[in-house]
Amino acid sequence: MSTFVVLLFAHLLGDFPLQTNRVFKMKLANKRGLSLHVAIHLIVAAALLKDFWLYWPLLLVLGIVHFV
Numbered sequence: 001m002s003t004f005v006v007l008l009f010a011h012l013l014g015d016f017p018l019q020t021n022r023v024f025k026m027k028l029a030n031k032r033g034l035s036l037h038v039a040i041h042l043i044v045a046a047a048l049l050k051d052f053w054l055y056w057p058l059l060l061v062l063g064i065v066h067f068v
Contacts, residue, residue, distance in 0.1 A: 003055070007062070010045035018044065038067045 018040050019027075026033025042063050046052040052059065 003049070003058075006048050007045055010048050011041060014041040014044050034067060038063050041066055 014037070019037065023033065023037060023040070027037045042059055045059060045062070049055050
């Protein structure tokens with residue numbers, strides 16, 4: 001599976017089944033909630049990538065962009 005497909009799947013998992021109403025409300029309320037949301041995305045993406053140490057710069061950029 002391509003890296004793009006893995007990252008897209010991780011994003012969909014992080015935005016829908018793993019984003020509870022509580023996380024959604026926290027995300028809207030403050031930066032701490034947004035940080036939790038970004039952390040969920042990064043953890044899922046790292047777990048789904050075969051060798052995530054090769055992709056850590058990409059994950060860092062994606063995390064920053066997702067936070068902004």
